[in-house]
Amino acid sequence: MLSSTFEDYLEAILTITENGRQSATSQEIAAALGTGREIAETTIASLIEEGYLERAGGDAVRLTEKGSSVASVVARKHRVLQCFLTEMLGVDADAASKEACTLEHDISDETLERLSSYMDGAQSPPGCMGRCRGQDACTLLDCKEGDTVRVAMMRGPRRHRRLLDLGIFPGEVVQIRRKLPNQSVVVRVKGCDIAISPEIAASILVESCP
Amino acid sequence: MRFALIGNPSVGKSLIFNQLTGLGVEVSNYPGTTVELQRGNTCFQREMVELVDLPGVYSLEGGSDEEDLVRRFLEQQDTDAVIVVVNVTRLERNLYLLLQVAEYGLPMVVVLNMADEAVKQGIEIDPGPIRDLLGVDVILTAAAQGKNIDRIIPAALAATRPSKVEIPYDHHVEAAVRSLGKMFGVDRKESIRALQGFGDNPELLEAARTIADEIESRHRMTANQIIAANRHNFAHRIADLTLKEEVLLRQTDPDSILTRVIPGIPILLGILVGMLLLVFVVGSFLEGVIVEIFNVFALQPFLALGLPPLAEELGRSILLALQAGLGIAFPYVLLFYIIISVLEDSGYMTRAAFLADNAMHRVGMHGGAVIPLTLAFGCNVPAIMSIRLLHSRRERIIASFLVTMVPCSARTVIIAGIVGSFVGIGAAFSVYGIVFVLLLITGLVLSRVTPGERFGMIMEMVPLRRPDPRLVMKKAWSRLSEFLFIAMPLLLLGSVVLGLLEFFGIMAIFEGMVEPYTMALLGLPGYSATALAFGILRKEMAFETLAILAGTADLGSVLSSLQLYIFAVVTVLFVPCLATITVLLREVGSRITVAITLYTVALGLLIGGLMFRILS
Numbered sequence: 001m002l003s004s005t006f007e008d009y010l011e012a013i014l015t016i017t018e019n020g021r022q023s024a025t026s027q028e029i030a031a032a033l034g035t036g037r038e039i040a041e042t043t044i045a046s047l048i049e050e051g052y053l054e055r056a057g058g059d060a061v062r063l064t065e066k067g068s069s070v071a072s073v074v075a076r077k078h079r080v081l082q083c084f085l086t087e088m089l090g091v092d093a094d095a096a097s098k099e100a101c102t103l104e105h106d107i108s109d110e111t112l113e114r115l116s117s118y119m120d121g122a123q124s125p126p127g128c129m130g131r132c133r134g135q136d137a138c139t140l141l142d143c144k145e146g147d148t149v150r151v152a153m154m155r156g157p158r159r160h161r162r163l164l165d166l167g168i169f170p171g172e173v174v175q176i177r178r179k180l181p182n183q184s185v186v187v188r189v190k191g192c193d194i195a196i197s198p199e200i201a202a203s204i205l206v207e208s209c210p
Numbered sequence: 211m212r213f214a215l216i217g218n219p220s221v222g223k224s225l226i227f228n229q230l231t232g233l234g235v236e237v238s239n240y241p242g243t244t245v246e247l248q249r250g251n252t253c254f255q256r257e258m259v260e261l262v263d264l265p266g267v268y269s270l271e272g273g274s275d276e277e278d279l280v281r282r283f284l285e286q287q288d289t290d291a292v293i294v295v296v297n298v299t300r301l302e303r304n305l306y307l308l309l310q311v312a313e314y315g316l317p318m319v320v321v322l323n324m325a326d327e328a329v330k331q332g333i334e335i336d337p338g339p340i341r342d343l344l345g346v347d348v349i350l351t352a353a354a355q356g357k358n359i360d361r362i363i364p365a366a367l368a369a370t371r372p373s374k375v376e377i378p379y380d381h382h383v384e385a386a387v388r389s390l391g392k393m394f395g396v397d398r399k400e401s402i403r404a405l406q407g408f409g410d411n412p413e414l415l416e417a418a419r420t421i422a423d424e425i426e427s428r429h430r431m432t433a434n435q436i437i438a439a440n441r442h443n444f445a446h447r448i449a450d451l452t453l454k455e456e457v458l459l460r461q462t463d464p465d466s467i468l469t470r471v472i473p474g475i476p477i478l479l480g481i482l483v484g485m486l487l488l489v490f491v492v493g494s495f496l497e498g499v500i501v502e503i504f505n506v507f508a509l510q511p512f513l514a515l516g517l518p519p520l521a522e523e524l525g526r527s528i529l530l531a532l533q534a535g536l537g538i539a540f541p542y543v544l545l546f547y548i549i550i551s552v553l554e555d556s557g558y559m560t561r562a563a564f565l566a567d568n569a570m571h572r573v574g575m576h577g578g579a580v581i582p583l584t585l586a587f588g589c590n591v592p593a594i595m596s597i598r599l600l601h602s603r604r605e606r607i608i609a610s611f612l613v614t615m616v617p618c619s620a621r622t623v624i625i626a627g628i629v630g631s632f633v634g635i636g637a638a639f640s641v642y643g644i645v646f647v648l649l650l651i652t653g654l655v656l657s658r659v660t661p662g663e664r665f666g667m668i669m670e671m672v673p674l675r676r677p678d679p680r681l682v683m684k685k686a687w688s689r690l691s692e693f694l695f696i697a698m699p700l701l702l703l704g705s706v707v708l709g710l711l712e713f714f715g716i717m718a719i720f721e722g723m724v725e726p727y728t729m730a731l732l733g734l735p736g737y738s739a740t741a742l743a744f745g746i747l748r749k750e751m752a753f754e755t756l757a758i759l760a761g762t763a764d765l766g767s768v769l770s771s772l773q774l775y776i777f778a779v780v781t782v783l784f785v786p787c788l789a790t791i792t793v794l795l796r797e798v799g800s801r802i803t804v805a806i807t808l809y810t811v812a813l814g815l816l817i818g819g820l821m822f823r824i825l826s
Contacts, residue, residue: 165269193671195567195669197667197668
């Protein structure tokens, strides 16, 4: 079990290197965590020793495979907790992020999974739908006419049984055939055109197709 | 022998049913539902075969009335074999239902219909894989041309074994099936259904729910989703093996004009207005002819007989009811149903519902409600009958309220005949204005207070195709006969009661009793109450009766403009006509019918009273 400081470091490095960059410098890491540079360097050194990080030339480091798996677990916990705090409890986004930073180290995997599936099943309060489920998570409503997307997740899966029966389920690729200004959409799935009301389309999270 | 036809909506199932059965089709409501079930007989090698046409469904596990009916039907094992009709141009999605039916373990035959359209689209079909994987007989048909339809019944008679298909489920689901099987001794089908929450053994359901929750927490997908995905994936594999798609021929896509805001909405409005005009012009022409024929050949000769007064009154009431019923039923109901059937069978209805969905949401219904509401301008009777297009009871209740408030052609006669000619054109339009405002308010209020779950629209846009004229006429006729045999007797009864009341002078006593109230409340003389009462029989009769009772057709000379205006407003809002009430009884039940009647009476008196207070 890593200490919470170590987990914070790995998470910060993951965030910095997420946008296609290979490595992060100790200066950037210190800035991201709001600590002094010396302290940062000491911690980084011990993380390298433990095999979570490796030098990437000069001052910069990058995550090893071991490090990146820990980092992504922590990052996911952070996202789920932050999501829960803002969407379900209505906590302010900044405060939720700080709180999530503290909670993410102690929460068990089991609890986190349950929390996550609880949120999939529950309807979030109006006004803050899907604000924080990662940048790439958008709903059918965010798509343009002609887009081809993959269904990622469906909120409230028990409510719309018919979607499943018509072939709209997580993993299926759909094409947006028509989108009216009033947000009603027609999607093509399995060769059939299905018209969907805006409020139902908003509950279908999609990701762009590779 | 009894066989059941089952399939997705609009796969040509009704067409096959009609070709197989011919005459003598019996339409009945399945016990406890409003869903129609068609039964018909056919003879094969001197053996009587009964065919049941089940309503089109997408799945056996959904919550709609239709799906519930089909599920119960299959559970009762009340059929010797099921004939699954599949639209081969949409094979993959259709196979999903086919797999569910196959799991029920009844002997079955698969009919791959629309082979002609598939050929047109450059698709090559090999029925081999379905035959081998499911172990059932497969027939390739083209119902539109009647090709291979004659092979269906022999194949169904020969089908004795259930399908041997085993859908490969996710390993967690398979494990759940095994353990449920061990714990309760249930088979694969029952286990799968229990995991989805279906069945009647509470212990089994409880255990299945625990396992399903466990699966859900591991997969981040519900057991329903996993099972559906497994079935879809299996269907995808079978479809891949069955179809060889050649070069896709470029086809024009009419949806590119029909479902866009421009020109889709102008087209929709054009169709709605055109439909109304057609019915107005042709319908009122036919109505005039029928009413005239009745007057000349039935009513006048009957009155000339000089029967004793009571018999004459009874006979007159019956003839008047027949006249009203046939005058409305024949021209309007038949015409509307022909148009509705054409719109339904051509697939345009789903486009209209899609375009109107958002506007209809405001008043608590989905897009399909645009059709009954438009129909209501012609006549409320077919409009009420068409609220069956709406799928939840909540929507049907809201729609029935709104439809009865829409000014139909008979009420237009009153508005035009009383307000238009004696008060002024502007005033006539203001009556419409008042009615529309009240309609909107009623809709907004009802959408908030009506109990029941709101269903958003999830609707397949069925492929556009040319409607079959015989099928259209058959559908229109079956709905018309329903009106004639169910609404007519009630109409007759109501008319006789009104006639008797009049005959025994109860009407006159009633007039005397209500006169002070109508004067105080609406500023109208007592005889206007009688006219209103006659308006219940047929709306435009309120106008005619008023003229008779006032003793002159020049109403402007006996009543003030305000009195005429108030009379018209009250008549237009007041109680739906008797024919509408009878169809309401049938479609939404007595409680809602009473509620609607009371509401409209109260609304009519309230608005009339308010106007009298404010304007005088």
